[in-house]
Amino acid sequence: MANEAPVPKKVLLFGATGVIGKDILNALVDDKASFEKIGIFTSPGTAEKKAGALAELKAKGIQVVVGDVSKEDDVRKAFQDYDTVVSALGRNVITAQIPLLTIAESTPSIHTFYPSEYGTDIEYGPSSATEPPHQKKLQVRKHIRDNIKRLKATLLVTGPYSDLYIGKMSGDAAEAGTFDVKAKKAILLGSGDDKVSFTTMADVGKLLVAALKTPTSTSPRILKVNSFTTTPNEILAEFKKQSGAKWDVSYTALDTLKILEKEAWAKQSPIATVYTLRRIWTEGGTLYEERDNGKIGEPTTETLEEQVSKALEKETAAFQSGEL
Known part of the structure; x- marks a missing residue:
């Protein structure tokens, strides 16, 4: 397929110790045989506070990159060893992804970017544009559409975490x-x-890994996925x-x-x-005529009973x- 991005092999995760970042990291670790390298980018403060947990990750073969997300040199240096960036940054710092995207766009090794889109669809309908919680994510989407030309970006819309x-x-x-x-x-x-269509937090990670393993020529690719309704x-x-x-x-x-x-x-x-x-x-x-799980191989998801x-x-x- 024309302009299809290569399958991600070297994945760098931002926000790995956050609410949903932990589940994404767990899913990456569970399927690490599918990747050549998995790394997390963490701040010096987190590296100090969570030294024990990070040591355990290193023992599992996970690379730990310590740096300041607000410093371009730190980010650019980290990007050199990876081809894919996955962000799980929290709602309060969601716009920090804009400079990350800009740096990734100008870094030849990076071909794929997953911004922190997990959650409610911010473009579900006309009224979505005025919802207060959506404003920062909408800024990120606008930046992707207006300025990101080379990278392949996937927006994984999961709905609420059950x-x-x-x-x-x-x-x-x-x-x-x-x-x-x-x-x-x-x-x-x-x-x-x-x-309501829900996604379990564990399934957010599982669905993201499935999406990583499914290349695309579309950017931004929007995947509306869930566990159950x-x-x-x-x-x-x-x-x-x-x-x-x-x-x-x-x-x-x-x-x-x-x-x-x-x-x-x-x-x-x-x-x-x-x-x-x-x-x-x-x-x-959160309701759609059909969900996009099938586009990424229909991975098994958790049930309401579970x-x-x-x-x-x-x-x-x-x-x-x-x-x-």
Whole structure:
């Protein structure tokens, strides 16, 4: 195929110790036989604080590159030994990818770039352009479309992480939806029958590795992938089935969720983004006529049953050890 990028063989990961970066790194390590080299770029501070964990990675054959992501010389030097960059930088520093992309574009060895796009589709429909949580990612997409000509960029859109949705929200934030295993209490969003497409955090890594192994001539390539589609009521039913217990259930209607969202932004609450994203999901902002898993080999993904089982095990273990 014309202008098809080579299959990535030397992969450098940014944000490897973050929320989703750890799962991406685990998936790369699990499939490291498919790659010639896997490395992570980390700051001097992280290298010092997490020396033990980094030593374990080195023992597994993972390269650890220490540098400052804001210093061009450090980044450019790191890029020389790799052909692919995968970013898992967090929401607060998402625009730091713009200089990374610029440097990668001018580095001959780099042919493939995966920006940190995991999560809600930021161009689902016309209203997406005005959603506050989307603005920084939209800047990155614009930079890719306007300025990145040589690199092949893939945007892996996964929808919400089921691990974080199928769990407990604390305090007032519980009105944004919660499944409290210890208290056997759930607050469901919308009607309870609104469909949401989720991706487990482990599957984000698995799907990304599958995409890496599937070359493309398109840039930016947008892959809309997920693990399963379900509803709050179906999630609750699975919790009831596996826990064998009666649950106290209430609902936060979509109109109420919108009011809470507006109030949170007015107060500049740190959870305002949570309200907005969960409102988008409840409105159907993760649903497509078909998903793109098949374009990358249809890798096996986790099920709702498996996710609920993990949630029960995790929270049970936590409160039994006094962590909750």
